[in-house]
Amino acid sequence: MQSGIESPVFDKFAQVSASIMNPAIEAWKQQGGKVLGYTCSFVPEEIFVAAGLMPFRIRGTGSKSAGMADDYFEAANICSFVRHCFSQVLSGEYSFLDGAVIGGGCDANRHIFDNWKKSPVKTPFLHRIFYPHHSGELMAAYFRNQLSELKTGLEQHFGMQLTDQKLWEAIRFCNEIRDLQKELYALRKAEHPPISGSETVAVILAGCSMPKAQYRADLKALLDELRGAQVPANEYKARIMIVGPGHDDTSICDIVEDLGGVVATDLTCFGGKIIFGEVAESGPDPLQAIADYQVLNRPFCPKNLGAHPFINKEIFGRIKDYKLDGIIGQTFLCCETWSGELYILNKELKEAGVPMLRIEREYASDSSGQLQTRIQAFIETLSGGAL
Amino acid sequence: MINVFSQLKQEANMGLFQLTLDPQNASKGPLVMGNGDFFIEIPAAFGCSFSDLTLTGANGTALPNAAELIDKGTELGVGSRLCNAIKVACYYLEAGLLRTPDMIMTSNSCCDSMDTLGNLMNAYKPWAHVPKFKMDAPHSFDDESYGYFGKQLRQAVSFMEEVAGRKMDWARLREVCVESNKQRQLLLEFQELKKAVPCPAEPDLARQGTEYATWTLDRVSPKVTHWLEQLVGATEQRVKEGKGIDGVNEKVRFLWQDLAGSWASGTVLARLQKELGAVCVMDYVSYATWTPIDLSSEPAMFTSFGKRFLLEDAMNRQALHTTDLFCEDILRIVKDFRCDAVIMPAHIGHRDTNSRLKLVRDMCRQKGIPCLVLGMDIWDKRYMTPEVAFDRISTFFQTTGLL
Numbered sequence: 143m144q145s146g147i148e149s150p151v152f153d154k155f156a157q158v159s160a161s162i163m164n165p166a167i168e169a170w171k172q173q174g175g176k177v178l179g180y181t182c183s184f185v186p187e188e189i190f191v192a193a194g195l196m197p198f199r200i201r202g203t204g205s206k207s208a209g210m211a212d213d214y215f216e217a218a219n220i221c222s223f224v225r226h227c228f229s230q231v232l233s234g235e236y237s238f239l240d241g242a243v244i245g246g247g248c249d250a251n252r253h254i255f256d257n258w259k260k261s262p263v264k265t266p267f268l269h270r271i272f273y274p275h276h277s278g279e280l281m282a283a284y285f286r287n288q289l290s291e292l293k294t295g296l297e298q299h300f301g302m303q304l305t306d307q308k309l310w311e312a313i314r315f316c317n318e319i320r321d322l323q324k325e326l327y328a329l330r331k332a333e334h335p336p337i338s339g340s341e342t343v344a345v346i347l348a349g350c351s352m353p354k355a356q357y358r359a360d361l362k363a364l365l366d367e368l369r370g371a372q373v374p375a376n377e378y379k380a381r382i383m384i385v386g387p388g389h390d391d392t393s394i395c396d397i398v399e400d401l402g403g404v405v406a407t408d409l410t411c412f413g414g415k416i417i418f419g420e421v422a423e424s425g426p427d428p429l430q431a432i433a434d435y436q437v438l439n440r441p442f443c444p445k446n447l448g449a450h451p452f453i454n455k456e457i458f459g460r461i462k463d464y465k466l467d468g469i470i471g472q473t474f475l476c477c478e479t480w481s482g483e484l485y486i487l488n489k490e491l492k493e494a495g496v497p498m499l500r501i502e503r504e505y506a507s508d509s510s511g512q513l514q515t516r517i518q519a520f521i522e523t524l525s526g527g528a529l
Numbered sequence: 530m531i532n533v534f535s536q537l538k539q540e541a542n543m544g545l546f547q548l549t550l551d552p553q554n555a556s557k558g559p560l561v562m563g564n565g566d567f568f569i570e571i572p573a574a575f576g577c578s579f580s581d582l583t584l585t586g587a588n589g590t591a592l593p594n595a596a597e598l599i600d601k602g603t604e605l606g607v608g609s610r611l612c613n614a615i616k617v618a619c620y621y622l623e624a625g626l627l628r629t630p631d632m633i634m635t636s637n638s639c640c641d642s643m644d645t646l647g648n649l650m651n652a653y654k655p656w657a658h659v660p661k662f663k664m665d666a667p668h669s670f671d672d673e674s675y676g677y678f679g680k681q682l683r684q685a686v687s688f689m690e691e692v693a694g695r696k697m698d699w700a701r702l703r704e705v706c707v708e709s710n711k712q713r714q715l716l717l718e719f720q721e722l723k724k725a726v727p728c729p730a731e732p733d734l735a736r737q738g739t740e741y742a743t744w745t746l747d748r749v750s751p752k753v754t755h756w757l758e759q760l761v762g763a764t765e766q767r768v769k770e771g772k773g774i775d776g777v778n779e780k781v782r783f784l785w786q787d788l789a790g791s792w793a794s795g796t797v798l799a800r801l802q803k804e805l806g807a808v809c810v811m812d813y814v815s816y817a818t819w820t821p822i823d824l825s826s827e828p829a830m831f832t833s834f835g836k837r838f839l840l841e842d843a844m845n846r847q848a849l850h851t852t853d854l855f856c857e858d859i860l861r862i863v864k865d866f867r868c869d870a871v872i873m874p875a876h877i878g879h880r881d882t883n884s885r886l887k888l889v890r891d892m893c894r895q896k897g898i899p900c901l902v903l904g905m906d907i908w909d910k911r912y913m914t915p916e917v918a919f920d921r922i923s924t925f926f927q928t929t930g931l932l
Contacts, residue, residue, distance in 0.1 A: 213887045214884070214886075214887045214888075215883065215884050216875065216883035216884075216886055216904065218877065218904070219610065219875075219877045219878075219879075219880065219883040219904075220880060220883050220884060221880075246668055248641055248880070249640060249641045249848075249880035249881045249884065250880050250883075250884050252668060253852065253881065253884030253885060256851060256852040256853070256884075256885065256888065257852075257884070257885075257887070257888065260852075260888055260891075272667060272668045272669070274665040274667075275636070275637035275644065275663075275664075275665045275666070276636075276637075276663040276664060276665040278665075280677070280680060280681065280684075281665050284665070284667065284673075284677050287673065444644075444645075444648060445637065445641070445644055447635050447636070447637060447644065447647050447648060447651060447663040447665075448663055449648075450648055450651065450652050473608075475609065475610055476610045476880065477608075478607075478608040478610065478611045478612075478615075478641045478642050478644075478645045478880075479641050479644055479645055479648075481607060481608030481609075481611065481645070482607055482608060482611075482644075482645030482646075482648050482649060483648060485605065485606060485607045485608070485649070486648060486649065486652045488606075490652075500606065502608070502609055
């Protein structure tokens with residue numbers, strides 16, 4: 143059930159999110175702007191922004207086959223999301239990048255760095271950082287040192303100086319964008335949200351795919367439109383939340399909403415996870431502030447051994463806030479960290495009487511018919527319809 | 530006369546049997562349970578049993594009812610492609626078959642599947658009251674990382690003291706470390722002896738020795754030291770006599786760059802050795818790179834614990850770090866142990882290995898080292914049967930002219 147937004151601003155977001163290269167990047171590059179790609183949501187955009195670089199979150203959009211990457215990553219045993227993303231790198235879709243920072247969240251993801259470095263794709267700046275697998279002061283300090291190395295690497299490669307002042311400004315700027323995105327999410331708490339789940343995914347994806355200042359301005363404009371929008375009171379069957387890893391396309395939301403459900407919110411690596419909380423805007427050390435945010439305040443990656451209570455709390459909070467009827471936990475085959483997390487969540491949701499559908503799928507596969515059948519049955523169950 | 534190697538093998542097997550479910554549950558005294566390896570000198574000195582649930586699961590796959598256990602783990606729905614050793618461990622946990630530990634120590638070492646098990650252990654409701662400690666093993670190996678992990682191990686000691694209500698006996702910890710250093714030195718000596726051509730002793734003894742000395746309840750005890758001394762003594766004698774493995778006409782030496790798992794050594798590797806004279810002179814658990822624990826001060830000791838855990842623990846070394854390190858080790862082993870070929874079992878549950886196969890293949894091709902990638906399940910022989918694995922490897926040796 144699409145809201146049917148008629149807005150040139152939204153159309154721009156939809157266009158930007160539907161492909162990798164987009165007109166906004168072309169314009170940015172023509173003005174001499176540099177673009178830095180990254181994987182994983184814990185890689186801090188704040189540092190890129192402070193350096194005057196445009197962050198671009200690497201995704202697999204448009205990939206029809208992971209064939210090129212399958213040489214590097216064994217197809218049967220490695221998550222298809224990672225393979226499709228890397229396939230897009232190998233096929234030249236990311237040739238516009240001036241560099242990339244690989245965030246080593248999971249085992250497959252961190253190996254993108256080694257494989258990229260040895261591949262024929264010669265990207266001028268390649269760096270990696272690792273997300274700590276537990277949250278504590280010691281881990282935040284260790285992560286801060288990694289950010290410091292990244293900062294030094296960027297300064298040396300791009301020939302500039304990343305002062306604390308620039309970093310604090312970037313932190314405030316990125317917090318402001320997060321606040322706008324939170325407002326967008328909050329609009330979906332309404333009984334009849336002015337924007338659908340699929341459309342929200344498109345807006346959020348655009349946020350890590352175009353110049354940030356332009357995105358901020360466009361998002362403000364979209365919110366102005368949505369706040370005053372007259373929303374038809376269309377009936378729907380159930381309010382759903384999507385939980386899981388890289389959700390860089392609208393396919394699951396599209397299925398849910400085409401079948402009469404509403405994706406009211408999500409906790410995914412490209413969505414609800416990235417807009418959570420905010421980085422402290424003052425203090426002795428901006429890098430420590432960023433590290434504390436990622437490691438202590440926002441540990442939503444199940445690769446972190448302390449993540450589950452945070453994920454659980456956030457989901458149960460949203461069940462209430464967004465008046466959810468059910469949860470769809472979707473993950474990719476071979477993503478054992480999320481599979482395990484969804485297994486634990488399923489047990490807890492069951493105890494609480496909250497229905498959950500778990501889906502293990504391949505990225506960009508032809509199995510949408512199967513998904514549709516399972517999701518349809520789930521929605522019918524939630525709405526009390528006949529199966 | 531009883532062959533000393535057979536006797537040693539039998540002793541080690543009895544030690545390793547302790548790692549299966551029933552003996553683990555029957556262990557006495559305080560129990561620390563982990564989702565993977567821990568720095569075993571610490572619980573040993575503290576007078577605790579340590580149970581690595583991954584190993585308990587892995588050993589479950591060696592039992593006669595392995596297939597049933599794996600299927601029960603699969604039916605849980607923790608992840609259809611989860612490593613089968615972990616699936617069995619998850620089943621033991623979720624079915625309530627494990628003794629309740631007194632403490633739980635989890636870390637991300639060394640793979641995503643083990644993380645998943647750690648998450649399940651930490652969220653397991655019947656154990657909600659059990660005190661828990663979590664650690665972050667970084668994917669880097671430098672002084673900063675060793676110090677970082679060493680500090681976490683020091684915090685782990687404080688945690689254990691708080692939970693148990695008693696203090697660590699530091700003199701005892703030093704004694705344990707001295708014993709541990711002695712054992713690691715013996716493993717290194719055995720490794721040196723294995724470089725001889727023909728290979729003087731069953732290669733599997735190195736893996737068993739490492740596992741016996743690292744993971745069993747007898748760990749870092751004089752009993753294991755004595756076992757290792759006997760192993761080195763008997764192997765030295767063989768080298769002096771220029772003898773190879775009894776009944777083996779050594780023709781090919783190869784590296785098995787993965788865990789041996791629960792079934793390959795007794796089936797595929799044993800057949801290759803006996804029928805074709807193809808000897809697996811090294812595998813990645815056996816490859817020892819130990820350095821002594823520095824006992825000069827407490828911080829130095831913990832930093833060297835960090836190094837031992839991150840860089841020298843066999844599986845952490847191969848799974849946590851860069852492909853460069855992985856490839857360097859392959860080249861060094863091939864050179865030092867005069868290997869004719871590299872077999873990459875590429876266990877289906879090892880995301881790290883499955884993410885670096887092209888780079889390994891390319892390197893081997895460039896260096897002229899024959900390399901075969903299998904893509905098998907080292908815990909479940911239904912995925913690729915021993916007969917198929919044997920056939921593929923023997924065909925590979927024939928087509929590359931090694932046989």
